[in-house]
Amino acid sequence: MSDDAVVRPRPEAVVTLRPASGARIEGGFWGARQRVNRDVTIPLGARRIRESGAFANLEAAARGAGGEHRGKVFADSDVYKWLEALAWERGRADSDGLARAYEEAAGLVAAAQAPDGYLHTHTQLTGRERYSDLASSHELYCAGHLMQAAVAGSRALGDDTLLRVAAKFADHLVKDLPADALDGHPEIETALAELYRETGVRPYLDLAARMVTGRGHERLPLKGHHGPGIRQDRVPLRDATTVEGHAVRALYLAAGATDVAAETGDGDLLAALTRQWRDMVATKTYLTGGLGSVWYGEQFGGPHELTPETAYCETCAAVASVQWSWRMLLATGEPGYADLMERTLYNAVLPGLSLGGDRFFYVNALRVRAGANPDDRRAAARGRQDWYGTACCPPNVMRLLSSLGHYLATRSEDGVQLHLYASGTVRAGDVLLEVRTGYPWDGRVEIVVRETPERPWTFSARIPSWADGASVNAEPAEPGYHRIRRAWRPGDRVTLDLAVRPRLTAAVPRLDVARGQVAVERGPLVYCLEQPDHPGVIVDDLCLAATPGLRDGAPIAGLPAEVVPMIARGRIHAHRDEDAGFPYRTAAAPREPEHTGPVDLTFVPYYAWANRGAGPMTIWTPMH
Amino acid sequence: MSDDAVVRPRPEAVVTLRPASGARIEGGFWGARQRVNRDVTIPLGARRIRESGAFANLEAAARGAGGEHRGKVFADSDVYKWLEALAWERGRADSDGLARAYEEAAGLVAAAQAPDGYLHTHTQLTGRERYSDLASSHELYCAGHLMQAAVAGSRALGDDTLLRVAAKFADHLVKDLPADALDGHPEIETALAELYRETGVRPYLDLAARMVTGRGHERLPLKGHHGPGIRQDRVPLRDATTVEGHAVRALYLAAGATDVAAETGDGDLLAALTRQWRDMVATKTYLTGGLGSVWYGEQFGGPHELTPETAYCETCAAVASVQWSWRMLLATGEPGYADLMERTLYNAVLPGLSLGGDRFFYVNALRVRAGANPDDRRAAARGRQDWYGTACCPPNVMRLLSSLGHYLATRSEDGVQLHLYASGTVRAGDVLLEVRTGYPWDGRVEIVVRETPERPWTFSARIPSWADGASVNAEPAEPGYHRIRRAWRPGDRVTLDLAVRPRLTAAVPRLDVARGQVAVERGPLVYCLEQPDHPGVIVDDLCLAATPGLRDGAPIAGLPAEVVPMIARGRIHAHRDEDAGFPYRTAAAPREPEHTGPVDLTFVPYYAWANRGAGPMTIWTPMH
16 A cells, blocks of 8 residues: 555645555445446546547547547547546556557557647647637646646556656646646646646645636636626635636636645635635535536535526536645635545546446536426436546546545544544554444444554544444444544554434525425435335425424335435425416415325435436425 | 407407406506506616617627627527517507617617527627527527517507517518527517517518417427436427426416417417416416526426525516416406416516616515625525626516506406506597506505496406405405496596405415415415614514414605505514524424514515515514
8 A cells, every 4th residue: 555645745844744655445335336446437537538539539649630520629538537536446456458548549649748748638639829718728727637647646556657757747847838827727826736746846835826817817718698707807815705607617626725724834825725614615505515506507505505407516626626635625624625635536526427337427417306397308307328428527536536544534643534434444654443343324433453662652533523332342422523633553443433323304495495394314414205105195395294203214116225215204296287377376374284194205326316217306394 | 548458369260268458557556556656667777788788689680791799699589678668668668769769669679670580699790600599599589588578569559560570580480490490588478479469471470370389399409417407308298297308488478378279279289388477477476476496497396386585586577477477367268367476566567677667676575684695696695686688677677667558457258357556548449448546555446437338248356356345336246356337428437445454464385495484465465574674683583473363554764654564473583592502302392482572563565574684584474
């Protein structure tokens, strides 16, 4: 287990926590997801990316001639993200097949690079002037994903094929990129910071810092009906009080800015990012952790604009959110960042991938109604798709799943911190921990100390914010980090009970779209009502009884046996004849629906929805 | 008062009602709106359209040379709609100024026409091949608006300048338009039908019918991420069960199809349109009558997808809805069509225009929150605008206001029907009625028979669906048409009391976005809470008390003295400290907000909002 952290601050960086030296997920919930990712999703990605023409673009660029470019201007980035996933995957457990695929693609990338270091096949093949349309060309966005793949290859494999390509490109950028150049789509900022961390070449960090600082002065040309905020170019990040504009762009930029703040010790910038993160969580985050409520521009909406059915919640935004929160967690050590990461991983990243690993959601609605127009391309009712013309999300999930182990734990002068729970091992310096758990189905987590120095150190475990009644070694534990400082011996155990039980969740009054409704959760999982479990009635008409008696149910045919559904007492809204016409009536008070019933409602984890066909679904359920 | 109906079925058309020969609004609510339209909006439109380059395009086309085209491909239609408004306005009361403006512009249009009858300045100036990109070019859309202006000029003024241009263009289309040609934006269908009605040239109707029938077979190329439904090309209109896609396009098409059904006696088509209208009203119509809930594609959403804050409700869609419902009313005589027209006129068309007549809303939100991002170009929080780059809405309101009198009344073999109430006179054959009313502020409407034949006939007056407790001549009257058949004498009176009183309105259970909330209405007007009336607290936090004691208030500074505000007892949601963080909490039931209070809430008519600055506003208010 090498020191292959996915984010690795320099020794001089101002951070509270540093990544564990290594962590490996073995079995359990996430182990199964990693296996599907390795066996199905990554190989499928290779085929789909080949079909999209992205490899052909690199081959054409390698031949040095111009010619047709296939797919989107950012097609290269699909290859890079998939390569990053391959690198992390090989770091977990190499195979001849993985090695061959990686080496072939990495070699192709190297061959496609221009002699001076530049690499962007769309620009190279079409002959467009470099950097002449940075607002839309995604040249630096692609460069960023190349750098991230290169860092992964170097850290996970000790392979420098891509690192040399990335460094040569970065050197070119440091030397030749026009001053004040900004890419319309942030991404390179965090990548340059990480490339600096991997290589020690300070100008990479300086360039990242310049791009972070240069944003927010309305330098980028406007696009469509959008203002400068869509590309985070309205307000300097240092002055901003909230996140705005295109969600993925905003989150990648915030991640990069957090890297820059850590490496430069810029406390003002970190304070600004803290403010923005808090406002995002308080006013712009769906219950699932999903981000971005507006289809038009794939962007953040206004505060509390969190309509379930029109949620955008791009899978990439969830990945980017995990990346940002992880960096904030390293910087500050505050548990809220890990709370959001966990919520997001289970309920906003994972729904982007089918249980079989071969179908995808780009957009993640929190409600689908009966009667959704099949022609409405927004409609989640159309179900998961095989792939996308803009295929940013699938390889983003691949690389996150492959590297997930790196997000479980951190270390500090003081000791070791466990943030996320999965069966496996965690190495932090001279400490080695073994983790055994049936989480998230079961709240019990057993940690066994396998190696330890003789000096005392502090073991910290995050008690999730929802874990009312949690305990550590049978003693009550409050949400936040539960710390145990002592001298440890090999074989010592810590037993957590994270109080994984069914619960109902409601929203604050300003969140009007959830008014009169509750959500069902169990541990870190958000649940939903889905049509296949309710034949003969439509989900739109179901409501919870006032005393719902929420309880675990038996396994459901068509879902993996491990999935624990939840059952509750409910009712069915009756339709009065008058409801068939204009849907508004004079009434002395809000309408209380008449209902029939009782019926049993079945809730399934949201991440598992749309695996038994597409159809109505809701996370929020009325209750009365 | 000539027989200048805005829609005039041929004698052989299969319709239940026919337009009154003429109607004139004199004073009162709508008289004031017509005066502002004449004195402010129409002259302002001339300046703005000139500034946009639309006149310059016609001038350049008239010179016969190619050259730069300014503005959008549909810029010509702004001129045509404004000309249509001018024609109706001159029909109401001509002036030298209006006559000069009309003649100059009409002459320019005539001069711009190509020798063979074709006219579309964008195509003429850029040299693009005619009809080569009908999905996007708006060539026939513009032709349709030209035809409507021409019909208005002929009917209102007896002027055939534009009618000759339109007929020549239509002749050209009948002869030379490629078979199966469809415009991406319907409009020409209803225009061709009306041009047929005005000229008797049957091939115009046949072409309209062909276009109505030809739609729905996926012939138009796809656009962006949209399916064929965005342009009503997924399902033949005859088979469709609901409206779908771009709202304005769907509604113009439906209006044209209704014209075709009436003129050809196509009962199946009318039945299909009836089904679609009913589904639209039951599942896709905002309380205001506004239509189109989706920004992306300016389109209808799914059933009950009627989120207040992201309502699109394009002002043009409201105008188009009035046009369609009027045609359905003529075809069927059913009161629901007039109910929707009235609701739409007051609450979806009128909000598109400022009280001063010089500022506009293209999109009409039903809720604006505090803290809306000023960079969010969707935000109604930005307030009304001076004009729009796509300026379809302002001249659409102009032409509807100028011709509004034509929508008040109809006649049949049996008698005369009053559908909408405004002070003025109605001529229907040998019947002349005088109407006096303070409506919508006051529910009393007095109708005086000024001229009548000796034979008995039936007077019908629509009792609005909300008018609980209405009376006619002091006798209780139910919603729908109240009919009085007898022999009438000059001087006879009918007195309606339409029970204009404050009331609360709630939504059916499936309309979840209004859950736990009510709206305030008074007569035909929908009211809203607006920020200027609630200093020191934000509208987002206001709620109605369970016994609100809704009552009329005193006039409000900054609004016209006639506007009756409504006052109710309310409370202010208290913010608990915990509400500052992640906005979801474990709770046994939906969260009942704590509140302080009582406070007085002030509701103003929705059409009058955003005339005292922009800011938070809501039509739906929580109540508990």
